[in-house]
Amino acid sequence: MNEFPEGLEKRLAARGVNRRDFLKFCSLMTATLALPIRYQPKVAAALAAATRPALIWLEFQDCAGNTEALLRASRPPIEKLVLDILSVDYHETIMAPAGKQAEKSLLDSVQANKGKYLVVVEGSIPTKDNGVYCTVGGRSAMDIARQVCGSAAATISAGACSFYGGWPAAAPNPTGAVGVKDLMPGIPLLNMPGCPVNVVNLTAAVVHFLTFGALPATDQFGRPLFAYGTRIHDNCERRAHFDAGEYVQEWGDEGHRKGWCLYKMGCKGPATFHNCPTVRYNDGVSWPVGAGHGCVGCSELGFWDTMSPFYRRLPDVKGFGVEASADQIGVAVVAGVAAAFGAHGVISAIRAQRDPIAKHKDGATPVSTEDTPQAGKGA
Amino acid sequence: MLRREYIWQVPVRLTHWVNVLSIVVLSFTGYYIGNPYITVSNSEWWGVYFMGTVRYIHFLFAFIFVASLALRTYWAFAGNEWASWRNLFPFLNVEGRKSLGDAIKYYAFLRREPPEVIGHNALAGLTYMFIVALYFVQVFTGFALLGQYNPSGLWYKLTGWIFGLVSNQNIRELHHIIMYLIIVFALQHVYSAFLVDSEEGNGLMSSIFSGFKFLSKDLADRVRAKR
Numbered sequence: 001m002n003e004f005p006e007g008l009e010k011r012l013a014a015r016g017v018n019r020r021d022f023l024k025f026c027s028l029m030t031a032t033l034a035l036p037i038r039y040q041p042k043v044a045a046a047l048a049a050a051t052r053p054a055l056i057w058l059e060f061q062d063c064a065g066n067t068e069a070l071l072r073a074s075r076p077p078i079e080k081l082v083l084d085i086l087s088v089d090y091h092e093t094i095m096a097p098a099g100k101q102a103e104k105s106l107l108d109s110v111q112a113n114k115g116k117y118l119v120v121v122e123g124s125i126p127t128k129d130n131g132v133y134c135t136v137g138g139r140s141a142m143d144i145a146r147q148v149c150g151s152a153a154a155t156i157s158a159g160a161c162s163f164y165g166g167w168p169a170a171a172p173n174p175t176g177a178v179g180v181k182d183l184m185p186g187i188p189l190l191n192m193p194g195c196p197v198n199v200v201n202l203t204a205a206v207v208h209f210l211t212f213g214a215l216p217a218t219d220q221f222g223r224p225l226f227a228y229g230t231r232i233h234d235n236c237e238r239r240a241h242f243d244a245g246e247y248v249q250e251w252g253d254e255g256h257r258k259g260w261c262l263y264k265m266g267c268k269g270p271a272t273f274h275n276c277p278t279v280r281y282n283d284g285v286s287w288p289v290g291a292g293h294g295c296v297g298c299s300e301l302g303f304w305d306t307m308s309p310f311y312r313r314l315p316d317v318k319g320f321g322v323e324a325s326a327d328q329i330g331v332a333v334v335a336g337v338a339a340a341f342g343a344h345g346v347i348s349a350i351r352a353q354r355d356p357i358a359k360h361k362d363g364a365t366p367v368s369t370e371d372t373p374q375a376g377k378g379a
Numbered sequence: 380m381l382r383r384e385y386i387w388q389v390p391v392r393l394t395h396w397v398n399v400l401s402i403v404v405l406s407f408t409g410y411y412i413g414n415p416y417i418t419v420s421n422s423e424w425w426g427v428y429f430m431g432t433v434r435y436i437h438f439l440f441a442f443i444f445v446a447s448l449a450l451r452t453y454w455a456f457a458g459n460e461w462a463s464w465r466n467l468f469p470f471l472n473v474e475g476r477k478s479l480g481d482a483i484k485y486y487a488f489l490r491r492e493p494p495e496v497i498g499h500n501a502l503a504g505l506t507y508m509f510i511v512a513l514y515f516v517q518v519f520t521g522f523a524l525l526g527q528y529n530p531s532g533l534w535y536k537l538t539g540w541i542f543g544l545v546s547n548q549n550i551r552e553l554h555h556i557i558m559y560l561i562i563v564f565a566l567q568h569v570y571s572a573f574l575v576d577s578e579e580g581n582g583l584m585s586s587i588f589s590g591f592k593f594l595s596k597d598l599a600d601r602v603r604a605k606r
């Protein structure tokens with residue numbers, strides 16, 4: 001184990017990462033966690049002393065997009081993350097062993113680190129027909145998740161699929177896909193949805209766990225507040241154009257070239273909680289709205305069904321033959337009702353002509369004002 | 380001989396007109412917020428913060444509307460018989476049910492004269508039951524959508540739980556659809572008021588300004604007996 005001296009700082013030094021870079025990383029993590037900067041020394045001290053907790057990365061019904069995001073991590077680069085901060089004992093995409101050997105290392109790690117290891121789950125878990133739609137080494141995803149997440153110190157669900165089922169769970173959800181929270185309510189779980197998860201946030205969550213020995217504070221969906229505590233729309237760099245009423249009307253028009261707001265192109269920033277505008281992707285280079293495409297709301301519950309159509313403001317109203325927008329239906333209903341009352345009015349007028357109401361009651365008699373109370377007195 | 384009687388008390392008329400104003404302003408500003416169809420130039424003084432201003436007006440009138448609803452709800456318990464919440468549920472008593480049937484027959488051209496009533500006719504009361512329910516849903520969804528700008532704030536604390544049950548976008552869609560339902564109600568309401576006012580000759584239209592209606596001797600006596 002000489003290759004891995006105790007404490008992250010020493011291990012990084014052995015790999016040519018100097019103290020300055022290490023402290024920069026700690027500052028980034030402190031900022032991402034939305035902690036006051038005075039916590040930076042605490043984070044640094046905790047990380048410098050941290051023993052490498054075991055990490056198991058499970059993939060179920062997924063596209064490996066979160067793995068791809070992880071592999072592109074630059075702060076810290078993936079090799080340092082894998083080798084130095086954590087001991088990644090099982091990750092199908094990047095691990096060396098294969099087949100039976102790989103499954104053995106999973107079981108070994110679960111047994112050796114019972115109650116102490118971290119699990120990251122990527123991909124949804126199919127539950128229909130006993131979970132036959134996703135099996136690894138002959139075992140169903142349900143089975144593996146129950147065993148591995150069940151005796152972990154904490155589970156992080158990375159990406160939209162392991163949050164609530166994601167794309168596989170989109171209507172009509174043929175495999176009965178669910179997220180970790182639905183399969184195993186009550187376990188220590190942190191939901192980090194997104195498509196994919198932002199690896200800076202994922203690293204920060206791990207750092208929080210190492211620093212404070214606990215998962216960060218969450219919202220009602222179990223998402224950490226540091227990453228999902230504010231709306232995209234409220235931190236968006238195009239917000240000034242939104243407030244000014246300057247909108248892209250079609251792709252490539254003048255407003256689009258000028259970087260105006262993408263609201264009318266169906267941007268779901270006003271409905272989505274995520275820190276994309278501040279943390280961004282790919283080493284802080286850009287993010288969807290920054291690149292000129294509206295947000296699709298990938299970190300929200302049921303996003304594939306409720307945020308679509310991605311290029312329109314509101315969901316379609318189903319059950320009207322062709323799917324129609326709420327506005328189209330609303331205008332049609334208002335027009336229809338107006339026409340109906342118009343027709344009723346015409347018929348009533350004809351009736352009044354032919355059969356005056358005065359014949360039916362003494363309503364035509366003059367009004368008596370005698371004995372009438374004054375305004376206000378009768379209140 | 381019709382007699383002029385005081386029926387609609389001040390809070391009834393006041394909240395009626397505040398609601399009218401709020402609904403008109405909220406519908407126009409709300410439609411713009413959902414679909415900003417006016418393109419503004421930021422070289423005009425009013426263009427630099429156009430959406431911001433429209434949203435501000437929308438929220439301002441939302442609060443005015445809520446205040447009006449609160450006053451009217453209070454008055455539904457504190458006001459006179461014709462302002463009471465009971466008018467929203469005419470099917471609860473025999474007289475209401477009869478009046479309901481007569482009103483339906485009148486509108487379906489099966490009966491010549493509309494039922495003569497002191498306050499609301501029963502069918503109108505029934506439409507108010509639906510519209511008041513819609514008002515409350517509209518206020519709730521509106522504050523839920525507003526509250527998202529600050530998830531640790533009061534509005535989100537009161538309303539944010541709904542997003543665990545219904546998605547944000549569907550709440551937004553509901554808020555749109557209810558606007559159209561309220562517009563449909565307004566059409567019906569104004570049309571019926573025209574119709575009944577001209578057929579019955581009871582001064583219904585002016586009563587929402589003055590509070591006075593013209594009633595036949597029987598009904599007028601009943602009003603006086605209540606005073």
Ligand code: SF4
Nearest residue numbers: 236239261262267269
């Ligand atoms: S681009 Fe999207 S998130 Fe940004 S201000 Fe416009 S609507 Fe909001």
